[in-house]
Each structure stands twice: as C-alpha cells, then as structure tokens.
Amino acid sequence: MDNMFQRSLEDLIKGFRLQLLGESSFISRALEEIRREIKATDLSTKSTALHKLSYLAAIHGVDMSWAAFHAVEVVSSSRFHHKRIGYQAITQSFHDQTSVLLLITNQLRKDLNSVNEYEVSLGLECLSRIGTHDLARDLSPEVFTLLGSSKSFVRKKATGVVLRVFDKYPDAVKVCFKRLVENLETSDPQILSAVVGVFCELASKDPSSCLPLAPEFFKILIESRNNWVLIKVLKIFAKLASVEPRLGKKVAEPICEHMKRTVAKSLVFECVRTVVSSLSDHEAAVKLAVAKIGEFLVEDDPNLKYLGLHALSIAAPKHLWAVLENKEAVVKALSDEDPNVKLEALHLLMAMDSYELCAKSDPLFCNEIIISVLSVCSRNAYEIIVDFNWYVSLLGEMTRIPNCQRGEEIEHQLIDIGMRVGDARPQLVRVSWALLIDPAMLGNLFLHPILSAASWVSGEYVEFAKNPYELVEALVQPRTDLLPPYIRAIYIHSVFKVLVFCLGSYFSAQESSSGSSSTVAFTYESILNLVNVIEIGVWPLSGAYDVEVQERAKNVLGFIGMAKQDIAKKVNLQDNEAEACRVTAFMEDVFSEELGPISANAQEKVFVPDGLELEENLGDLEEICGKFLKPVESDSVPCADKISFSVSNLRIRDQQEASSSSTSLPPKASSSLLAEHRKRHGMYYLTSEKNDPDSNGTPNDYPPANDLASEILLDPLDPKRKAKHRKSRPVVVKLDEGDESRIITSQAKTKQESVTDDESLSRAIQSALLVNKKGKEREAKGIQI
C-alpha cells in the first residue's frame, strides 16, 4: 500500500532538478525518507528506496554502507526487478569489510544455480566485483560448473569472473584451468575473447605457466580476424617472448603480416609495441615497426602522434637510429600545441643519452632540442617539473653538450630556479661548483654567461656548499682571467660572500664550543688558509684595468686586512671590541636577506616622486652617450681581455710561485676530490713554462669539457624519470603578475627587446638630467629676481 505513494526514482530525479537552492538539504530530506521506507516489510517499497539510495550514492557521493543489510534482503526477492536493484546496490557499496558479506553467500549460490541465465549473470557480476577469499572459495564449484554451461552467454561471463576468483583463492586454479583451456578451442568469438583475456592476465603474472599453451595462441594469432582478440594475444606473446626467446622468431612473421594488412590503428599500435619491447632483436620486424611509427608521427591526429612518440621512447634505448630517422617529427612535436605531445617528446629526449644523439647529429638539431627543452620546462614557472634536482643536473649537462649556444637562457634559468625554489639550492650549488671547477669551460666563450650564473649562485647560497674552501679555489683559479671583466666582478663578489660566510661561522664557532649551525667547521689553520688563498687570488686584480674589478678586489682585500688581525687574536663574535666581528656580523646580515624573483611590472609600481619627469626626450644626450648605452658586443670583449691579460700576466708568475708554496701547506679543509682533480688535470693550471703573454688560451688547447662530466655530476639523466612522481614537489615561488617567459625564439624579437630596453634606459637618464637642468634654470631665475 505504501508503494503507491512512494516517490519513485524518477520522481526523485525530477525533484532534484527542479529545486533551485539547497541541494544538500534536498538530499538530506530524501535520505530521511529513504531511511523510513527502507525499513518497510514490503519488498517493493524497500527496493525502490534502495534504488533511490544507490542513485544518491553513485552520483552525489552519499554514503550507503548503512543499508547493507537491506540490500541483502532485497536480493532475496524472487522478482528479477528487485534482484537487479539489490545486486546493483551490493556491487556498488560492499567491500571487504562489510559485515553482512557472509549472508549473501547462500543467495549467490542459489542465483548461480538458477535456471534463468540472467539471474546467473547477476550473480556472476556481483562475484566479479566484490569477491572475497571466502566467497571465492565457497563458490568456485559453481563457477566451475558454469564454465561448462551450455549457454555461451553464461560461459563467457563465468570466464570473466574466473580471474577474480583465481586472484582471491588461488587453489581454484587447479580446478578451473582445464576447462579454461578447453574453452580456448571454442569457435564462439566472445568466449574466445574472454578466455584470451584471462590468459593475458595470467601470463603477465606467471608467464612460464602459460608457455605450454603457446601453440594454441599461435593458432589464434594466425587465424583470428577479431581485433580485440588479436590485441590480447599480442600482449600474451609479449610476455611469453621475454621468457622464451625462441618464440620471438616464430611470432615475428605473423606480426609483421598483421601490421601490413590491418586497417585498425589500435592493432597496429599493439603490434608495434610488442615488437619494440619484446622482439627488439629481430631486425626486419623492428624496421617495419619504426616505419609505422614514422607514419603515426606525421598524422594530424594528436592521439597518434602521442602514441608514436611513446612507442619511440620504448624503442630508443636499443635503436637510436629510429629516433634520428624521425628527428624532424620529434622536434616538431616539442613545439606542438598539445602539452601531452610536448611532454612525451620531452620524455623521449630525456630518456636517451643526449650526448650520443648530439654527437651523431648536427649542432643545429642539438641546439633546437636544447632550446625547446628549456622553453617547455620553464613555461609557467616550471609547472611541469617535479624533481628539481634532476632538472638542475640536466641544466649542467646541457652546458657540456658540444656546440651548446644557449648560454643566456641556461644562465637565466639557473638564477631563476635559485630564487624561486628553495629546495633545489643544494643541488644548484653542487652543479655550479662542478661547472666552476672545470677549466675547459672557461675557454668557451658561449658558456661564460652560465659561469657567471654559477658563481652568483654559489656565492648567494654558499650555506649549502659542502666545502666552501673548494668553492673559493674554483672562483680564484688563475684561468678565470679568460673571463670578461663584468663576469670577473661577479666572481669576486661571490668570493666575498663566501668569505663573509666562513668568517661568520668561524667566529660563532669560537663563541660556542659546541658545533656551529653550519655543516662546515673551521679551525684556526683552515680559516687562515682560506683567507690567504683569497688574498693571493684577488690581489693581482687590485690593479686591474676594469674599474669595477679593481674596486671589488680592493674591497675584498681591505676586508681581509681587517679580519686577519682579529683572526690572529682568536676573538669571537661576543667580543664587541673586535671590529672584524662586528663588520662580519653586519655583512652576514646584509647577505642573509633572501633575493626573490621580481615582477616585470615592479618598476611601474614604484611611485614617481614629485618633480621627476620621465617623459621628456633627451635627444642630444643620445649623441654623446649613445655608444655607451648600447649592450656590450661580444667582439669588444677580447680586446679588453687582451690588455688585462698581459698586464696581469706579469703578476701571475709571481702568484703561481707563491701559490706553489702555499699548496705545500697541509690544508685540512681541502678535500681529496680537489687534490685529485689537480693531480689529474695539472696541465690546465698555468706553470712557468707555459707562460705565453700573447696567446689568449684558446679553447683548442684543452680537451673538451665532456670528460669531466661523468665524474662530477651524479646521475644527470635518470632514465627512470618517467616513473610515478611519489616525492612531493618543492615549493616554487611564483609572482601573481609580471612573471613572463624569457625564451626568445626568433632573432627579430631579441633585437626588439634590446631596443626597447635601451629606449627606456636612455629616457630615464634623459629625464633625470632634464630635471637638474630645470633646477638650475630656476636657480638662475631666482638669482635674477
């Protein structure tokens, strides 16, 4: 009777759609209703209530586990309608911990034995989804019977269920396996498909057990025209061939046939995948597969492009030629509009040894790859990067690729990452040190910007350096004379930062007898040694031609002069009379402020002070100062270099005599790695015989930097990078606005940017000068009056 006034599911849905607000209150009212109705004895009422509840649970995420017992009641009804609703509720909401799970065993048994095949199918469905160990054990005899049922519909479903039963209750394998094998010979394609599916899963878990069935599978491979079945059989063979290599030879032929004949792209893809992953030794098959991949890559359909790249990345480790053959397509994919295609192309390149690739192909391709990788990775504040340690080592690796010409972008990214990603700083410092210590890098003009970034990073984040002493040695090494003055200035400043840091930790270590907060502990000898090394290294620069270098050098030397006395007196930070301590503490403070990324709109936000006019045009000034305001051309650098090189050359001889004596001191702080490096690459360090004032130390004298790469950098390209990102991503500082991508893809753009930069710079200077001029005018007027 209640049934007539009960809201059906359709009413519920209509009501839900009509009401405008208060979705959750509607749901809770409906839930109350359901709770009442479901307790009714009348099965129809109960089942309708359950039906409504399943809807709410499936679509609106409402919890329905409390109705488990009622579901069992509904299932026991003899009406198919109710059974169906009940089973659906059960499969949706039951799980291993449901307490009433035991109660349905009997019901399931009854239904599995039913004459009505649809009831059987309901039962099988249910078992497949919620089957537990107990259920599987109790019902495996029924499943076994059904595997031999006369109705193919039932047999097919039973086969599908068998896998779950096997998984939960392995003993069932003994009983059911034979029947399964019998089913392999069936002519009914649906059953065949189901059986092959089961074997596909079994083969992936335990290939050797399915090996004896290989002949049957082979027959299916050759005869079947059903694509679903073929795909599964291919998967089986992929697994079997890895266990039994002789199979590979036999299967290669039919697979090639399929690849050539079929129209279905899914089958082609599966063939290709099988060939490149398990049959990679069979030349003919691989060639055909690569040809198919090539076809995929040039299609318009982004799905096919993605899959082509994916297959290529599987093939790449063993068959580099495949990638080279398709390199235009790969590079094009790097700039595709679909981020997935781009990422896949990126993964492909990362998974390979990029070295080998660049060695075999032309520099233009290399640089194209590099620029694409850099632009993709840096997009949107490094959105796609999760493992920054890997990316930073990658940047270091890129530097060592021969013919790398992307110095500025790498430089920018190194500094940018340093500012934005705090967690990546230790790795950055490591990579930077490796770059700084390498003498061959100094000779390569294109890499100078990277070196300037490396030195800045080392100085700024020196607290993460494992060994500041080595850092300093790298920064003051004689070969840095090859660098242009503005980079030299950065080096000196970084040395200063390191010095301040070391002094700071030395003084604070003196004060507290327990270990200082930094990982590096300085003794009296080591700090003195450090200071000496810096002094010796920087002293020649105090007479440098370049104003900035000279000034900075003198600053450092002055600081050292002051600090030396106090070190000798063995003072500590608490001693207020010690000048060095106070100054050190002050400088530490200055350097401790963290530099963050600056928005491109930052300048606009600065308030223009009164009286400052930015709009006026100072055309006259352009004439006079024009050439100084243009960016420094790279050709002008060597001239200045030549001069400073020859001047300082005279001092170098003195310096290295001094340094040879200083190296005889036992520096405890110098690690074995650096000493070893010195021994091995002694030829790179200037000796008296090799002194040639006229030569500029051309890069040809020294072997390329690549040799040092493997020793210094650990694991730069991890081929397993594609694995799931379980580590949480470090925090990347982003600006709300004004964060712009710096990659310049065309020459035209570069010129434009530099022109606008210049314009704004000159305009600012012009207006500043104009204000002064006006001020003077006013003064003049004032005098007149």
Added chain:
Amino acid sequence: MYFQIHFVLLVSRQGKVRLTKWYSPYTQKERSKVIRELSGVILNRGPKLCNFIEWRGYKVVYKRYASLYFCMCIDEADNELEVLEIIHHYVEILDRYFGSVCELDLIFNFHKAYYILDELLIAGELQESSKKTVARIISAQDQLVEAAKEEASSISNIIAQATK
C-alpha cells in the same frame, strides 16, 4: 590486482557526474576525490588535444560526446586506442537502446546505463563486442522486469479492491 579498466566516469561539461562505476576498491571519500580531480583536469583540456592523460601513474582515456565526457582509467601498459574503441562501442549501444541518446536520457535512466555497462564490461574487461547481442540481452532483461512489475501491480490492485 590487475584489472584492465579501473573505473568508468561520465561527467557533463558543467562538471556534474552522470555515472560512476568502480572496478577497483575505492572508498567513498577516495571516489569523491578522484572525481573532483579528474573532472578538473579533463574539463580544462582544449578540443584539439589528444584523448589520453597521465594521472597518478595511471592513464585516463576520455572522449567527449556532445555535452558528456566519457572517461575510463587504465593501467600504463594498456592499449589506449583499444579503450577509445570501447568507449565508442558503449556510446553506440546507448544510442541504439535509447534511440538518439542525449544527456537527459542518461540522467533519468541512469540505472539502465549501468545495466548496459554491466553487459559490456565484466571485471574491468570487455566481454561483449557485438552491439546486437548487448541490445538483445538488455531488452530480454527489460522484459523480465516488465513482467515482474505487471505482476506486482495486479496483486496490489487486487488487495486495493479487497480492502475497500
């Protein structure tokens, strides 16, 4: 456990869930979380992009039909094109059953969509690749249901008359 398809999800363009079917164990909370995450990712993708996304170590294959997104989650090792065909297969069956199916049909007959899906996939694997067969099975089951309902209404009619 190795299932081919882990779950099936149907979402409208406004982010409303129309159907969910889980072939792997997920708690209710996990289910809601998954739905929220995936809807966010998929609904934001442009029209011309490829139909596969990598998500949490799995792959999700999705296809948009009119205002509905059909999504299926599979393992890394599976064949995406095959799953795309499965989705298309499902949509064609739905179309045949409802006669030019639209989202409204699925909203009001969501249980029927479930039953059809059950005939199509068992234990996360495709079990029936013939559309005709699926249609036949479903209509047979419908008839059973209709017969049962008639029976019920006739009894209650009798009771109603008897208690007047």
